[in-house]
Amino acid sequence: MKKIAIVTATAFAMLVLPANAKHKDRGVKDELTKTECGACHMPFQPRFLPAISWTTMMSDLANHFGEDASLDEESRLKIQAYLVENARKKEFKKVKDGVQPLRITEIRWFVREHRGEVSKRAMEKAGTMSNCAACHSGAERGQYDDD
Ligand code: HEC
Ligand code: HEC
Numbered sequence: 001m002k003k004i005a006i007v008t009a010t011a012f013a014m015l016v017l018p019a020n021a022k023h024k025d026r027g028v029k030d031e032l033t034k035t036e037c038g039a040c041h042m043p044f045q046p047r048f049l050p051a052i053s054w055t056t057m058m059s060d061l062a063n064h065f066g067e068d069a070s071l072d073e074e075s076r077l078k079i080q081a082y083l084v085e086n087a088r089k090k091e092f093k094k095v096k097d098g099v100q101p102l103r104i105t106e107i108r109w110f111v112r113e114h115r116g117e118v119s120k121r122a123m124e125k126a127g128t129m130s131n132c133a134a135c136h137s138g139a140e141r142g143q144y145d146d147d
Contacts, residue, residue: 026142030082036071042133045142046086048104054083057102105129
């Protein structure tokens with residue numbers, strides 16, 4: 001009886017899970033990254049930027065978009081490893097001066113996706129386009145298609 005229940009539950013999960021895949025948590029999984037890189041803004045998902053963007057950013061945290069986001073060397077290396085491992089696999093083809101972007105908000109698809117889509121009110125509330133969570137309630141879980 002017990003065995004049947006387990007088999008049934010597994011079959012049920014297999015049927016239901018694909019439908020729920022959309023709601024899977026695709027947010028930052030590494031705790032250290034979540035804490036340190038989520039202190040001033042939400043922790044951005046590494047898959048938005050290629051490895052070179054992350055290593056460039058992580059090599060100059062003292063000058064991080066006008067802020068000092070310095071870390072001790074051990075934490076810096078651990079976080080960098082997580083970001084690189086989970087980075088976007090391909091570099092962007094069309095980039096200004098051949099330099100990969102450091103900002104998600106400057107990526108071509110990002111600009112295209114948001115052009116004409118953002119109301120003045122939403123923008124005022126968010127303050128900056130970097131404030132993903134102000135407009136996307138699922139941003140920390142890596143979900144951006146919900147609104
Ligand atoms: C001391 C505060 C602070 C910490 C800590 C911090 N950041 Fe930032 N970060 C900022 C500010 C300020 C901006 C610029 C936001 C803006 O332009 O509105 C920014 C922007 C960014 C952007 C670009 C967002 C965009 O516009 O597309 C990325 C990517 C980023 N940070 C990654 C990280 C990572 C990775 C860490 C952890 C190593 C980190 N940040 C830690 C303050 C911080
Ligand atoms: C001021 C509001 C606002 C901010 C801030 C914002 N977005 Fe958006 N975003 C939108 C709107 C509106 C759309 C278009 C409607 C939609 O598809 O949800 C959109 C669309 C998207 C899409 C395409 C969704 C899809 O599947 O069609 C992605 C991905 C996305 N945003 C990511 C981000 C990320 C990452 C950030 C932060 C770096 C961000 N957005 C910041 C409002 C915003």
